[in-house]
Amino acid sequence: MYKILNKKILNPTVVQLWIEAPLVANKAKPGQFIILRVDGEGERIPLTVAGVDKARGAVKIIYQVVGATTEKLSHKAAGEYLQDFVGPLGVATHLEGLKKVCIVGGGVGCAIALPIAEALHDMGADVTSIIGFRNKDLLILEDEFAACSNTLRVMTDDGSYGERGNVTAPLREMLEAGEKFDMIITIGPLIMMKFVVATARPFGTPVTVSMNPIMIDGTGMCGGCRLTLNRNGERITKFACVDGPDFNGYEIDFDEAMSRGRMYGEFERHAHESTCNLFKGEVR
Numbered sequence: 001m002y003k004i005l006n007k008k009i010l011n012p013t014v015v016q017l018w019i020e021a022p023l024v025a026n027k028a029k030p031g032q033f034i035i036l037r038v039d040g041e042g043e044r045i046p047l048t049v050a051g052v053d054k055a056r057g058a059v060k061i062i063y064q065v066v067g068a069t070t071e072k073l074s075h076k077a078a079g080e081y082l083q084d085f086v087g088p089l090g091v092a093t094h095l096e097g098l099k100k101v102c103i104v105g106g107g108v109g110c111a112i113a114l115p116i117a118e119a120l121h122d123m124g125a126d127v128t129s130i131i132g133f134r135n136k137d138l139l140i141l142e143d144e145f146a147a148c149s150n151t152l153r154v155m156t157d158d159g160s161y162g163e164r165g166n167v168t169a170p171l172r173e174m175l176e177a178g179e180k181f182d183m184i185i186t187i188g189p190l191i192m193m194k195f196v197v198a199t200a201r202p203f204g205t206p207v208t209v210s211m212n213p214i215m216i217d218g219t220g221m222c223g224g225c226r227l228t229l230n231r232n233g234e235r236i237t238k239f240a241c242v243d244g245p246d247f248n249g250y251e252i253d254f255d256e257a258m259s260r261g262r263m264y265g266e267f268e269r270h271a272h273e274s275t276c277n278l279f280k281g282e283v284r
Contacts, residue, residue, distance in 0.1 A: 002036075005058055007078045010140040011064050014108055015074050016050070022057025024049075024087045030115040031093030031210065031246055034059065035218045037084040038072050045069045046215045046241070047114040059085075061142075062111035089218045090245050093185070095119055095206070100126040102174070102181045103149075104167050104196050106188025109134060110141050112210055113187045114148075121148035122176060127182070129153070130170050132192070133275045136161035158222040166200045167192065175203045183208060186249065197249040207249035213242045213257060228253040 006018040017139070024034060033048045045067075051060035053180050065074045093116050101120050105113035110131050120127050129149040133139050134157045137181065146152050154162030163170070171184070180197045186196040187210040200207050216222040220242035227244075229251040 001081040001083065004078050004080050004082065005056070008075070010062065011138050013138075014062060014111075014140055015065065016060065016062045017073075017076075017112075018053070018056075018058045018060050019082065019085055020057060021059045021085045021087075024085065025052045025054050025057050025059050028052050028088035029058060029092035029261055030095070030119045031112075032088035032090045033213075033218075033245065034061070034085055034087030035089060036061075036073075036082055036086070038069060038076065039083050042072065042083065042093050043069050044084075044216060044218070045214070046089070046218060048210075048212075048245075049115065051115055051118075055197075059087075062108065065129075066107040086218070088243060091243070093119075093210075093246050095123065095125075097267045098123075098125055100180065100182050102169060102171065102179075102184045103127060103129045104184060104186040104188070104192075105129070105131045106146075106167060106186075107138065108140070109188030109192075109210070110145070113185065114141055114144055116185055117145060118148045126150050128174070128179075130155065130167045132156070132167035132188070133161075134158070138199070163189045166195075168195050171196065172199050175200065176206065183206050184249075186210075190254055190261060191202040193249065193252075194254040194258075197252075201250065209252060210245045211247055211252070211257065212245060213240050213260060215241055217241075227276040228256050 003020040005020050008016040010016050028049045031174045033046050035044050035046050047061045047063050050062040063070050103113050117127050125147045128151040129145045130153045132155040184200050184207045188195050193209045197207050213225045215225040218241045220239045225240040229239050231251050
């Protein structure tokens with residue numbers, strides 16, 4: 001059993017937890033993830049490691065309440081326990097040799113991007129961060145990004161905070177002005193990452209994307225997280241849990257990935273509604 005040490009509501013749908021898991025905290029690196037179960041009958045869900053505190057033996061996770069399990073998880077309180085918390089899994093983000101990097105995060109994907117930005121900052125890299133949200137109410141982690149970024153651009157779709165527009169606007173502006181990045185690392189909704197890649201393509205800037213497809217076992221055996229890559233004219237299959245979650249953005253078949261991601265949308269919606277009914281009247 002894994003104790004919840006701290007709980008913080010970041011916005012109306014996003015929650016941050018610190019979990020006591022010393023073995024995971026000791027080994028986890030930016031870009032890796034864990035798989036948890038809330039209770040003995042719960043499903044397994046992957047969540048990216050959003051931070052570690054080795055002194056406390058704690059791991060930070062940040063998640064959006066979108067399905068049955070995240071709804072159930074959101075009703076857990078500090079001092080309560082999770083059934084399983086397995087990791088670290090996946091391949092850590094490759095950061096060696098990077099001197100000037102642009103981090104592009106969208107929505108809750110910023111929780112995955114933050115530890116990467118922090119690690120780069122600690123390595124002495126020049127970090128430009130662009131973070132985007134639908135509106136001011138959904139903004140998260142601005143202060144944390146400000147602390148580890150040489151340049152920070154905050155975007156909202158409706159202009160209610162920061163600059164109006166999506167994350168590709170300042171990225172295109174910087175690239176057209178002659179900015180040269182060793183790497184663009186983008187994490188967020190698939191459609192956002194697809195357009196970040198399209199924006200960078202004319203300039204030939206390398207782009208790393210963090211993929212979060214349907215995942216079950218986290219060891220490459222179930223095949224649920226498979227992705228199709230277009231590499232040197234050949235279509236090849238990779239598995240996000242063991243080959244990723246990071247991939248060359250220019251190789252990803254985003255249209256297929258988005259189609260697969262929608263496969264169980266209706267089922268997830270009904271499962272979430274059923275779980276919500278169990279907690280009616282409770283304060284999250």
